[in-house]
Amino acid sequence: MISFSRSLQVRRLNRLRFFGFIALLTFLLLSVIVVENLLVSTLVAFVISYLLSPIVNNLERRGFDRFWSTLWTFMIAGILIGLIVFLILPNFSTALLTLQKEAPKYINGFSRLIEDLEIRGRRLLGPLFPLELKEYAVDSLTKHSENFFNEVPRFLKQTLTVMILGPFIAFFMIKDGRSLLRQAFNLVPNHIFETALSLQHQINHQIGHFVRARLLEALIVGLVTWIGLVMIRFPFSLLLALFAAITNLIPYIGPLIGMIPAVIIALVNGVSSFDLLLLFGVYAIAQVIDGAFLIPFFVARLVNLHPVTVILVIIAGAQFMGVLGMIISIPVASTLKVTLESIYRHLTESQV
Amino acid sequence: MTSFFWNNLFRKDSKEKSVLETLKQTHIFGNLNKRELNLVLQTIHVRNYTPGETVFSQGELGIGMYVILHGKVDVFARKPGFEEEGAQLVAQLFEGDFFGELSLVENQGRRTATAIAATETALIGFFKPDLTEILERQPQTGSKIVLRLAEVLGRRLKETSLRLTELKEENSKNMTRGPL
Numbered sequence: 001m002i003s004f005s006r007s008l009q010v011r012r013l014n015r016l017r018f019f020g021f022i023a024l025l026t027f028l029l030l031s032v033i034v035v036e037n038l039l040v041s042t043l044v045a046f047v048i049s050y051l052l053s054p055i056v057n058n059l060e061r062r063g064f065d066r067f068w069s070t071l072w073t074f075m076i077a078g079i080l081i082g083l084i085v086f087l088i089l090p091n092f093s094t095a096l097l098t099l100q101k102e103a104p105k106y107i108n109g110f111s112r113l114i115e116d117l118e119i120r121g122r123r124l125l126g127p128l129f130p131l132e133l134k135e136y137a138v139d140s141l142t143k144h145s146e147n148f149f150n151e152v153p154r155f156l157k158q159t160l161t162v163m164i165l166g167p168f169i170a171f172f173m174i175k176d177g178r179s180l181l182r183q184a185f186n187l188v189p190n191h192i193f194e195t196a197l198s199l200q201h202q203i204n205h206q207i208g209h210f211v212r213a214r215l216l217e218a219l220i221v222g223l224v225t226w227i228g229l230v231m232i233r234f235p236f237s238l239l240l241a242l243f244a245a246i247t248n249l250i251p252y253i254g255p256l257i258g259m260i261p262a263v264i265i266a267l268v269n270g271v272s273s274f275d276l277l278l279l280f281g282v283y284a285i286a287q288v289i290d291g292a293f294l295i296p297f298f299v300a301r302l303v304n305l306h307p308v309t310v311i312l313v314i315i316a317g318a319q320f321m322g323v324l325g326m327i328i329s330i331p332v333a334s335t336l337k338v339t340l341e342s343i344y345r346h347l348t349e350s351q352v
Numbered sequence: 353m354t355s356f357f358w359n360n361l362f363r364k365d366s367k368e369k370s371v372l373e374t375l376k377q378t379h380i381f382g383n384l385n386k387r388e389l390n391l392v393l394q395t396i397h398v399r400n401y402t403p404g405e406t407v408f409s410q411g412e413l414g415i416g417m418y419v420i421l422h423g424k425v426d427v428f429a430r431k432p433g434f435e436e437e438g439a440q441l442v443a444q445l446f447e448g449d450f451f452g453e454l455s456l457v458e459n460q461g462r463r464t465a466t467a468i469a470a471t472e473t474a475l476i477g478f479f480k481p482d483l484t485e486i487l488e489r490q491p492q493t494g495s496k497i498v499l500r501l502a503e504v505l506g507r508r509l510k511e512t513s514l515r516l517t518e519l520k521e522e523n524s525k526n527m528t529r530g531p532l
Contacts, residue, residue: 009402060489178485182397190399191406194479197397198415201481 014189021187037161043328044166049173050211052077056174070175074167088238095239107142109268195343203335210331217294218245221255221286228282232275235265244286250326251310255290259283305333371398371421371476377448378419380478380500388493395482401469410439414455414463416479420447423473427451429465439466453504456480 059069222245229237244258317329428439487494
């Protein structure tokens with residue numbers, strides 16, 4: 001039989017390993033949060049590695065070395081992105097400059113719309129509920145648009161840092177990620193090793209599928225919106241499609257947010273009811289394609305969160321990290337769900 | 353007297369060689385070439401256990417198999433329906449032996465026995481995520497492992513069937529003899 005001192009020694013060793021592992025995780029998490037741009041760069045690196053690792057695996061399957069498979073994939077992806085940027089950038093910057101020039105026109109137009117709404121509201125509600133919508137809306141819109149254009153240089157600098165750091169981290173994540181993870185797993189105590197390994201595999205699998213599915217979904221929604229807006233000859237089609245694609249990453253409320261700028265532009269320009277209907281049609285088609293084909297086949301099966309949970313999680317994400325929080329809240333919540341489910345199963349179902 | 357300098361230089365190599373040698377001698381990895389074995393070497397986990405430390409317990413969810421690199425492992429099992437009687441030693445496993453391979457193919461499979469390190473033991477852990485990774489990265493290597501795994505499981509099934517037939521025959525003989 002095993003002596004008491006031996007079992008004590010095993011427990012002490014396991015405790016030491018466990019605290020070592022937790023300390024390593026905490027250190028990594030704190031570094032990512034504290035160091036400027038590292039959190040966003042790491043998130044971008046995760047997204048890149050989830051997108052490119054199937055291609056690297058495919059090349060490796062064809063007999064290429066892991067290093068060369070990773071290098072070739074990054075080089076080809078870099079060339080493709082460069083080409084797309086080269087083709088789109090002139091169009092994009094022209095649209096951005098035009099928008100900057102026409103910003104006062106849209107702000108004034110928007111204030112007129114709000115004023116109109118305020119008058120109608122006063123007529124409906126009477127003097128009991130005084131509405132001060134115009135002042136508030138114009139102030140905040142002017143402030144935000146000024147901030148936006150003033151923040152562009154800082155935003156570009158940050159983006160440039162992330163665009164360099166993100167792929168750099170992603171390259172090593174794909175090439176050496178598995179061996180680094182294996183080394184980190186050496187710190188996991190023996191009695192929870194299998195559970196931890198299984199958990200890591202499940203989370204990795206689920207998040208990988210989720211990221212790929214959501215990005216594919218956003219890309220298709222963006223493309224459909226762009227084609228539709230070009231077809232109805234709507235201004236700023238590229239910018240609006242890009243905005244719709246990004247906001248589509250936020251479940252439920254994202255598509256509505258994505259439509260707002262187009263509706264404001266249409267109302268300020270005083271388009272006809274038919275054109276407004278066409279505009280709604282474009283966004284509706286994109287959402288029908290998304291809801292009827294993309295979500296059921298690619299996304300819904302991946303994260304089984306209740307709609308109420310989804311909304312609560314998005315609100316919490318927005319509170320902590322704004323738009324980025326809204327986008328990453330769902331994968332974070334699903335990771336937590338998988339982790340808690342596995343720990344619960346490990347604690348309750350083991351018939352020891 | 354051995355040289356400290358040379359000892360240190362070769363320590364890591366000899367350890368790695370030992371893992372590679374053990375893998376090569378394990379039936380499941382026995383037909384892999386050097387390149388394929390190197391891939392397996394990149395995915396496996398070497399775990400160290402102190403005497404008396406549990407590798408896994410009966411009834412726990414299992415996700416993979418272990419090969420004994422150094423040391424000794426005792427396998428205990430409780431008979432179904434006789435849980436209160438305590439576990440009985442059913443096998444003693446030594447260097448090069450492997451166990452728990454059923455978990456590699458089972459979905460949510462549970463361990464059918466408890467494995468405890470009897471001495472200072474080093475085990476090579478090979479788990480379902482590792483097998484999936486090999487199947488994804490090099491399907492040819494993965495299929496070789498899966499075929500050998502199927503062979504091992506088939507052999508175990510055959511042995512179990514034979515033992516069951518023997519027990520049935522024994523039982524029917526006892527029945528025909530009638531009570532004494």
